[in-house]
Amino acid sequence: MTIPAAFASYRERVGAALADGARFAGLHGTSDGALVRTLLADPDGTTRVETVAAKEGVVPSIVDIAPAAGWDEREAHDLQGVRFAGHEPLRPLVSHDPALERWVPVRGDDVYQLAVGPIHAGIIESGHFRFHLVGDRILHLDAQLFYKHRGLERAAEGKTLHEGLAYASRACAACSVANGVAYASTCEQALGLVPTAELRRARTILLELERTWSHLNDIAAICAGVSLAAGNNRFAALTERARRLNAALTGHRFLFHTVRVGGSELALDPDQIWAAREELASINAAALRGWRELLFNTSFQDRLPDIGVVTATHAERLGAVGPGARAAGLTQDLRANSPHLAYEGFSAVVPERAAGDVQARFEQRALELWQTFAILDELLDHPIQPASAEPSGDEQPIGVGRVESPRGATSCIVERGDRIERLRLRTGSYANWPVVAHAATDNLLPDFPLINKSFELCYACVDR
Amino acid sequence: MLTLLRDLRRLRKTIDLPQASRGRSLAIRHVDAGSCNGCEHELTQLSNPYYDLQRFGLGIVASPRHADVLLVAGAVTTRMREPLLIAYAAMPEPRRVVALGDCALGCNLLGSAEDLIGPVEAIVPIDLRIPGCPPTPEAIAEALLGLIDRGSAATPTNGPILVDVGR
Numbered sequence A: 001m002t003i004p005a006a007f008a009s010y011r012e013r014v015g016a017a018l019a020d021g022a023r024f025a026g027l028h029g030t031s032d033g034a035l036v037r038t039l040l041a042d043p044d045g046t047t048r049v050e051t052v053a054a055k056e057g058v059v060p061s062i063v064d065i066a067p068a069a070g071w072d073e074r075e076a077h078d079l080q081g082v083r084f085a086g087h088e089p090l091r092p093l094v095s096h097d098p099a100l101e102r103w104v105p106v107r108g109d110d111v112y113q114l115a116v117g118p119i120h121a122g123i124i125e126s127g128h129f130r131f132h133l134v135g136d137r138i139l140h141l142d143a144q145l146f147y148k149h150r151g152l153e154r155a156a157e158g159k160t161l162h163e164g165l166a167y168a169s170r171a172c173a174a175c176s177v178a179n180g181v182a183y184a185s186t187c188e189q190a191l192g193l194v195p196t197a198e199l200r201r202a203r204t205i206l207l208e209l210e211r212t213w214s215h216l217n218d219i220a221a222i223c224a225g226v227s228l229a230a231g232n233n234r235f236a237a238l239t240e241r242a243r244r245l246n247a248a249l250t251g252h253r254f255l256f257h258t259v260r261v262g263g264s265e266l267a268l269d270p271d272q273i274w275a276a277r278e279e280l281a282s283i284n285a286a287a288l289r290g291w292r293e294l295l296f297n298t299s300f301q302d303r304l305p306d307i308g309v310v311t312a313t314h315a316e317r318l319g320a321v322g323p324g325a326r327a328a329g330l331t332q333d334l335r336a337n338s339p340h341l342a343y344e345g346f347s348a349v350v351p352e353r354a355a356g357d358v359q360a361r362f363e364q365r366a367l368e369l370w371q372t373f374a375i376l377d378e379l380l381d382h383p384i385q386p387a388s389a390e391p392s393g394d395e396q397p398i399g400v401g402r403v404e405s406p407r408g409a410t411s412c413i414v415e416r417g418d419r420i421e422r423l424r425l426r427t428g429s430y431a432n433w434p435v436v437a438h439a440a441t442d443n444l445l446p447d448f449p450l451i452n453k454s455f456e457l458c459y460a461c462v463d464r
Numbered sequence B: 001m002l003t004l005l006r007d008l009r010r011l012r013k014t015i016d017l018p019q020a021s022r023g024r025s026l027a028i029r030h031v032d033a034g035s036c037n038g039c040e041h042e043l044t045q046l047s048n049p050y051y052d053l054q055r056f057g058l059g060i061v062a063s064p065r066h067a068d069v070l071l072v073a074g075a076v077t078t079r080m081r082e083p084l085l086i087a088y089a090a091m092p093e094p095r096r097v098v099a100l101g102d103c104a105l106g107c108n109l110l111g112s113a114e115d116l117i118g119p120v121e122a123i124v125p126i127d128l129r130i131p132g133c134p135p136t137p138e139a140i141a142e143a144l145l146g147l148i149d150r151g152s153a154a155t156p157t158n159g160p161i162l163v164d165v166g167r
Helices: A007-019 A067-080 A152-156 A161-169 A176-191 A197-225 A229-250 A270-295 A312-318 A322-326 A358-379 A428-440 A445-455 B002-014 B038-045 B078-090 B137-153
Strands: A023-029 A035-041 A047-053 A058-060 A083-085 A111-116 A128-134 A137-144 A193-195 A387-391 A398-405 A408-416 A420-426 B026-032 B058-060 B069-073 B096-100 B116-118 B128-130
Touching: A007 A035, A007 A047, A007 A058, A023 A067, A023 A408, A023 A420, A035 A398, A035 A408, A047 A058, A047 A398, A067 A083, A067 A312, A067 A428, A128 A445, A137 A428, A137 A445, A152 A161, A152 A420, A161 A176, A161 A408, A161 A420, A176 A193, A176 A197, A176 A398, A176 A408, A176 A420, A193 A197, A197 A229, A197 A270, A197 A358, A197 A387, A197 A398, A197 A445, A229 A270, A229 B002, A229 B038, A270 A358, A312 A428, A322 A358, A322 A408, A322 A428, A358 A445, A408 A428, A428 A445, B026 B038, B026 B078, B026 B137, B038 B069, B038 B137, B058 B137, B069 B078, B078 B116, B096 B137, B128 B137
Parallel strands: A058 A083, B026 B058, B026 B069, B069 B096, B096 B128
Antiparallel strands: A023 A035, A035 A047, A111 A128, A128 A137, A193 A387, A398 A408, A408 A420
């Protein structure tokens, strides 16, 4: 894997994999910028890493054959100093250059720029949006994130695999379990371990508990996006109940400290299991009632269709993942191919009207929520014991782990010797931010909050 | 929709907060200086029907120019230092700064030295600390209500800011 490969053959290998149906799943530079690695994922869930050595700091860009690699290459340039031949202009992503030229130049009559953020008007994470507009219509949106860049990946270098968990799971509270499980799976692959059935079940329950509050919160946020206070309050109250359930089961409302490398300490006795099942059934029933109310609220429903459209072709091209991709009709969900988790028999749902607009993404949340309640109902049928992973193969210098977070496919890579040499976490939010910018194009500026909330992405696990 | 509103009214009675009878208010501007978004998610929950913090006169305002309180979450990143100072400088006096969550208080920080400045206190003087990772909505509510009760008797704060916010 460390043998320097010819530039042409790297591009050919990536191109051939993509032509065979593989999807781009991440690209990163090694800590010293000497190597660039591209993660590719086949539809059956297997992954491979293609590596190219930099010559005088330059590697060939793949952004022309895999547009989803755009942000990854810009990040590798800013953080590891890699230059990408053929990626022109290679605009800063993590580095914040105040010069106006860093923005996409928009010329013509009546075109103007509107700057929003990094501090927003509500309770929103920090990030800057640069709208290019004619009147109220959005011509182009540049999202400048990374205001919250804490250098987590860099800080994890030199740590042990066990210490590294904190850097992955504390990247983001909303995706703490998904990122933690992705990291733990990565390390277990590197250590030659596989989780036992009980460990798979424990982790799957945690992941679905996270998805429960997250999707309830997303529905509340979309209601807030059109100022429907009643719908917002209803689902915000259900989000609260889901978080209280998390606290009752694990001692933490966001399920912090529940994931461990090589095992799980989660223990739920029959009384806790029973109480959890009862509360989940009650939340499910209340969510169904609330959902029905929203379906019959025509003034609300009229606001959703044909706003923020991402067609299946564009979703595929831009590398969209998660509910946003499925709402455009892409039936991809990592849960369908997760041998290290307890998703036997799972298949992805897509809405009947998979138009890739706000309406479809809204409906997608509900469809996935009903699935999640069913999965939890099935898995929470007997007590949970602490569990561990078992040795099953050789240790590897590079581990890869992928998990379907509430916001989509999250990939984690760890390169290691005795300690972590490089940690890369590419979350569902990271994959989807360029899709949000695309979805906003050609829409009216006042619809942007609604479009944004229909994706409801995190900033924290993008910025890291 | 009416049944929905009726259900929501019931929820408020289940939380153990005092009756709203203070007759005072605080306008709050939240700034995320580099959090993991846990503090933001819990802060958002303060307006859900269980807590409904507006009934106590506590509201989130869109601009620091309208704010009495700057509520800062997260340890301050190098990239958020300047926006935080600009927001602080834009506030009218008297003003209060609240550090929300363990990161803002400098506990247990993770990150690289070149990207992370440190606790909020390293940038602006703070008046109230709300610990927790993240603090629960109850903890945030109680701390902010305490700030209202302190009222004008609170320690006077904040001379002119000494840090240059220009580029």
